[in-house]
Amino acid sequence: MAELPGIERETLEVDVCIVGAGPAGLAAAYKLAELIRAHNESGAEQKLEGISIAVLEKGKEIGSHGISGAVMDPRGISELMPDWIERGCPVESPVTSDAFWFMTEKYKLAAPVMPPPLRNHGNYVVSLGELVRWLAPIVGEMGVDLFPEFAATRVLTDNGRVIGVRTGDKGIDKLGQPKANFEPGVDIKAKMTILAEGPRGTLSKQLAGLFNLYEGKNPQVYSLGVKELWQLPDDRYPAGTVIHTMGYPLDMDTFGGAFIYGMKDRIVDIGLVVGLDYRNPTLDPHDELQRLKLHPDIKKILQGGTMISAGAKAIPEGGYYSMPRLFGDGFMILGDSGGFLNGARLKGIHLAFKSGILAAETAFHALLSGDSSSAQLQEYDALFEASWAREELWSQRNFHQPFENGVLAGLFNAGAGIVTGGRGYGVANKLEGHAGHERMERIKRYYASDDPHPPAKVKYDGAYTFDKVTNVYNGGVIHEENQPAHLLILDTEVCITRCTEEYGNPCFHFCPANVYEPQPTADGRGRVPFLNFTNCFHCKTCDIMDPYQVITWVPPEGGGGPEYKKL
Numbered sequence: 001m002a003e004l005p006g007i008e009r010e011t012l013e014v015d016v017c018i019v020g021a022g023p024a025g026l027a028a029a030y031k032l033a034e035l036i037r038a039h040n041e042s043g044a045e046q047k048l049e050g051i052s053i054a055v056l057e058k059g060k061e062i063g064s065h066g067i068s069g070a071v072m073d074p075r076g077i078s079e080l081m082p083d084w085i086e087r088g089c090p091v092e093s094p095v096t097s098d099a100f101w102f103m104t105e106k107y108k109l110a111a112p113v114m115p116p117p118l119r120n121h122g123n124y125v126v127s128l129g130e131l132v133r134w135l136a137p138i139v140g141e142m143g144v145d146l147f148p149e150f151a152a153t154r155v156l157t158d159n160g161r162v163i164g165v166r167t168g169d170k171g172i173d174k175l176g177q178p179k180a181n182f183e184p185g186v187d188i189k190a191k192m193t194i195l196a197e198g199p200r201g202t203l204s205k206q207l208a209g210l211f212n213l214y215e216g217k218n219p220q221v222y223s224l225g226v227k228e229l230w231q232l233p234d235d236r237y238p239a240g241t242v243i244h245t246m247g248y249p250l251d252m253d254t255f256g257g258a259f260i261y262g263m264k265d266r267i268v269d270i271g272l273v274v275g276l277d278y279r280n281p282t283l284d285p286h287d288e289l290q291r292l293k294l295h296p297d298i299k300k301i302l303q304g305g306t307m308i309s310a311g312a313k314a315i316p317e318g319g320y321y322s323m324p325r326l327f328g329d330g331f332m333i334l335g336d337s338g339g340f341l342n343g344a345r346l347k348g349i350h351l352a353f354k355s356g357i358l359a360a361e362t363a364f365h366a367l368l369s370g371d372s373s374s375a376q377l378q379e380y381d382a383l384f385e386a387s388w389a390r391e392e393l394w395s396q397r398n399f400h401q402p403f404e405n406g407v408l409a410g411l412f413n414a415g416a417g418i419v420t421g422g423r424g425y426g427v428a429n430k431l432e433g434h435a436g437h438e439r440m441e442r443i444k445r446y447y448a449s450d451d452p453h454p455p456a457k458v459k460y461d462g463a464y465t466f467d468k469v470t471n472v473y474n475g476g477v478i479h480e481e482n483q484p485a486h487l488l489i490l491d492t493e494v495c496i497t498r499c500t501e502e503y504g505n506p507c508f509h510f511c512p513a514n515v516y517e518p519q520p521t522a523d524g525r526g527r528v529p530f531l532n533f534t535n536c537f538h539c540k541t542c543d544i545m546d547p548y549q550v551i552t553w554v555p556p557e558g559g560g561g562p563e564y565k566k567l
Contacts, residue, residue, distance in 0.1 A: 003153065003169055004176075007184045014052040014145075016363055017164055017190035019152045019203060021057035022066065023128070023349050024335025025196030026135050027080050027356025028363070029055050033142035035364040048367055053144045054188065056167065058151035060559045062136040065198075065538060066129030067311045067567040068349060069225070069259055069271065071095060071242060073123050075388070076353030087138070090130045092263040095120040096240030101297075103248040103258075108297050116418060117344040117396070120242050125261050125269075127566040128349065151555035152197075155206050155331075156187060161373075162330035164189040165203060170557050173482050192363050192372045193331045196356065199314040200540040201337040202554055204324070213324035213333075218433035220339060221318040221400055222544050223256060226289045226512050227271030228471070229263075229309040229566060230302055237262045237301055244346070246407070249291040254278045255317075255403040255410065258292055259346070260301065267308075267566070268301065273315065273346070276510075276545050277404060277436030281443050282454040284509040285312075285541075290458045290465040302464060310471035311567045312512040312539040317343040320397035321430055326384065327377040332359045340389065344396040344414065354389040398424035401431040404439060440547050443504040452504070468514035472535045476563030477513070479534040479556055486556035487515065487533055487542060494548050496526040503547050505529070510545050513537045537562055 016032065018025045036048045059065040072091075077084050085091075098120050100111040140146050153168040164187060171182035195204050199222060208214055241262035250256045255275030263269055272289040292298055316322070316339045323339035326332060334340070334355040341348030362380040366372045384390050398417060401424065403410035416426030424431035443452050460467045489495065499505050507516035507529055519530040538561045543553040 003185065004172065004178060007169070009166070009184050009187050011187045011189055012054070013189045014054045015190065015367065016051070016053045016192045016194065017188050018053065018055045018194045018196060019165060020196035020198060020201070020335070020337070021055050021062045021136060021146065021148070022132060022196060022198055022335060022352065023135075024340070024352035024356045025055055025194070026132060026139050027076075027353045028194055028196065028334060028359045029053050029144045030135070030139045030142060031080060031357050031360035032363050033139070033144055035360060036367075037142070039364070046368065051367060054190075055139070055144060055146050056150040056152050056165070056188070057146070057148045058555050058558050059148060059561060060563060061148045062146060063129040063133035064563050065561055066127075066132050067227070067313045067562075067564050068128035069261065069269070069346060070126050070128050070349060071120050071123050071261060071347065072126045073345075073347055073350040076350030080353050080357055088134065090127070090134050092125040092127065093240035095123045095125060095242050096238065097242065099243045101243060101245040103245050103295060105248050106296060108245070117342075118244050118346075125240055125242065125263060126349075127263070129564045129567055149559035151558035152203055153185065153555055155193070155203050155210070156189070157210065160329060162193045162207070162328065164193055168555055168558060172484060174484055176484055179482070191330070192366060192377075194334060194359055194363070195331065195337050196334040197337045199316045199336040200543055200553070204333055204337040207328070207331065207333070208324055211325070211328050213328075215325075217324060218318055218321045218401070219435040220316055220322045220324075221433060221436050222276040223273045223315040223317050224276055224285050224312060224510075224512070224539060224541050225271055225273045225315055226285050226312045227269060227310065227567065228289070228307050228474075230268045230270060230305040231308050232266045232268055232302075232305045235266060237268050239264050248295065249288045250274065252407045254280070254283070255400070255407065260298070263566070268305070270298070270302070275317065275403060275436070276314070276541065277434075277439045279439060279441045280446055281440050281503040281506045281547075282509050284457070286468050286471065286512040287458045290460065293464045299464060307466060307474060309565055309567055310474040311562055311564050312537045312541075314540050314544060315348075316341050317400045318433060319343055319400055320393040322433060327374060327380045329374045330372050332362065332377055332380050334359050340393075342392055342396055344399045351389050351392070354387065355384070358383040358387065395422045397422045398428065398431045401433040404434060437545050437547050437549065440503065440506065440545070442502045454504070468512060469535070472513050472537070475537060476565065477535060477537065477561065478563065479536065479560035481534055483557055485531045485533040486536070486554050487531055488552040488554060489529070490550040490552070492528055494550050495528050496521055499548060500526045506545065506547065507542055507551070510541050512539060512541070516542070
């Protein structure tokens with residue numbers, strides 16, 4: 001987001017600033033407030049009076065940007081709030097049935113036995129957005145200050161220490177000039193800054209560069225989840241029904257699979273997860289989801305239904321060895337930003353809750369000691385290493401890396417890992433991984449032709465299949481149009497020349513929201529992306545998968561973006 005220089009900014013001082021009001025950030029706020037309250041009521045001599053906790057959320061309201069599968073393991077929320085069911089947490093249904101299908105273009109083969117990581121007995125189908133909408137006022141009742149429409153755009157540092165964040169300016173026009181409604185961003189100074197921004201967090205990315213948080217680690221690898229909600233005319237797909245698939249429409253070089261979850265009120269949640277380490281430079285995850293819905297067995301589920309909502313989100317798949325250093329002077333990193341996701345189970349909500357609990361315990365001790373240095377906050381890492389969250393992630397520490405060599409290699413490794421406690425191919429303690437964009441092949445090599453012709457796109461019928469703009473509309477995406485684009489292309493000359501020739505401009509394909517639209521250059525030398533930035537789902541696929549890494553996603557004006565319902 002553009003930031004005007006030389007502007008006098010208001011400073012807000014708090015004790016703890018949490019960026020992101022998803023499950024990790026809200027759990028951290030709730031648990032920290034609970035620990036402080038219990039401590040002060042215990043009769044302890046040293047009170048923690050007047051402690052201020054602020055939670056910043058870039059969405060229009062808390063829950064606006066909430067999107068996940070989701071089948072939730074209740075372990076995390078049960079630890080945070082044992083009476084969560086009694087307090088009215090809006091679950092869709094306990095899981096009532098599980099199935100796993102291997103798909104070909106026309107047929108399916110149901111597994112006779114569920115793969116252990118995908119067994120969901122005791123879990124719940126939920127909407128992540130509804131979950132955090134329910135949790136937010138409970139957190140507020142604990143004395144936590146919640147600030148929706150506050151997009152944190154920059155980490156504030158002083159002598160190598162994080163001292164807070166700056167929120168984005170509002171009311172800047174597309175030329176970078178202040179409008180009549182201009183509001184400068186606020187500098188929020190904090191003793192501790194806790195980042196719970198979700199996958200590929202902007203501030204987390206800044207910290208990774210400033211403090212080399214991935215030193216000695218594998219790069220984080222992501223998938224993209226694209227999903228839709230369908231309203232069915234009858235009860236053919238009961239709430240709590242869970243199906244996962246692999247195979248069609250993806251090829252055997254591409255990691256991923258589909259999910260179909262039954263929700264309340266005859267709603268079906270259908271989505272496709274595509275590994276953002278694919279080889280094909282023209283792969284289009286949105287189109288692959290549309291193709292999936294034309295499969296006879298999927299079409300049978302959706303027949304007569306209406307697509308009512310859509311969205312997309314990146315998923316951190318790298319596993320234990322792709323987690324950054326989680327702490328430093330004045331900061332901690334939680335949830336998806338910290339890689340707290342089990343790719344084998346396709347689950348992260350329970351781990352997000354747990355990371356928030358551990359960060360809160362660390363922050364509480366730091367407040368008591370008056371010390372938020374790296375030496376003090378390393379307790380967060382120590383607590384994680386001693387926790388069930390670490391045990392779970394360790395057991396799948398090598399799950400994703402072998403999929404770089406294709407689906408069969410990945411499946412062999414997954415099976416071997418189950419019986420050897422997560423060892424790579426059954427023998428290696430740690431398998432190396434690579435950033436996903438590095439695996440993308442040049443278009444002529446991929447198609448083995450000097451004149452490549454990618455396969456035709458899906459023909460959208462408006463009944464089962466829909467174009468990207470329709471899904472953007474159904475995701476409730478709204479941005480202020482007269483503002484600078486929040487997708488920064490470092491060098492458009494790369495787009496016109498090298499990317500067109502070498503990769504065929506993958507951004508025209510991988511973006512699920514039609515943000516990048518091909519436009520001829522004025523001099524006729526090639527094509528350059530026209531940025532329909534107001535379409536953006538905030539999935540950050542462009543930041544992740546651009547082969548030259550010249551695209552940077554930054555937050556737009558606070559309050560802009562999707563307005564997800566039940567996603």
